Amino acid sequence: MMDGFRRGVRLGIDVGRARVGVARCDPDGMLAVPVETVPRDDASVARIREIAHEFSPIEIVVGLPVNMRGEDTPSTTDAREFAAEVARAVPDAPVRLVDERLSTVSAHTALRQSGRSQKKSRGVVDQVAAVVFLQHAIDTEKRTGRAPGEMLAEDDDVNGR
Numbered sequence: 001m002m003d004g005f006r007r008g009v010r011l012g013i014d015v016g017r018a019r020v021g022v023a024r025c026d027p028d029g030m031l032a033v034p035v036e037t038v039p040r041d042d043a044s045v046a047r048i049r050e051i052a053h054e055f056s057p058i059e060i061v062v063g064l065p066v067n068m069r070g071e072d073t074p075s076t077t078d079a080r081e082f083a084a085e086v087a088r089a090v091p092d093a094p095v096r097l098v099d100e101r102l103s104t105v106s107a108h109t110a111l112r113q114s115g116r117s118q119k120k121s122r123g124v125v126d127q128v129a130a131v132v133f134l135q136h137a138i139d140t141e142k143r144t145g146r147a148p149g150e151m152l153a154e155d156d157d158v159n160g161r
Helices: 044-055 074-089 103-113 125-144
Strands: 010-015 019-025 032-039 059-064 095-099
Touching: 010 044, 010 074, 010 125, 019 044, 019 125, 032 044, 032 125, 044 074, 059 074, 059 125, 074 095, 095 125, 103 125
Parallel strands: 010 059, 059 095
Antiparallel strands: 010 019, 019 032
16 A cells, blocks of 8 residues: 555664664665664764764654563663654654564574574674664555554653753
8 A cells, every 4th residue: 555655765773772773765665774783872863863864864763662562661761762862863854663572583583594693693683673673664654554653752752851
């Protein structure tokens, strides 16, 4: 169902404690591809702002790591906080939060099946996880005609910064 699909590049962000995986899709949403793994530090949001400037996304999709019952965890709070920082840094691209349950597991499985050890995969697994949930988000929008996940609300700035 292509008629409800909004054309444009999207960035996918997989927020981890040590690294942030970044993926993007083409304007037609045919394929999500890895962009880079950004170290998680004081400069990570600035680097994501640079990447956003380079690709001019219509939106940024941040993976929300909820548990298997769909409940928030400390990682969910961390991802929401990071998403709020990205939203402030890239005001011209709305931020959308999508359930990324199992995307990292799928990424590890795909990398293992391609012959990469867990140690060798460490630098790219976050990018692959971002590709997995960004592709799922694109496919969901194409199938349903509705944007996936939820928009980051103004009050999602949990620390009031």
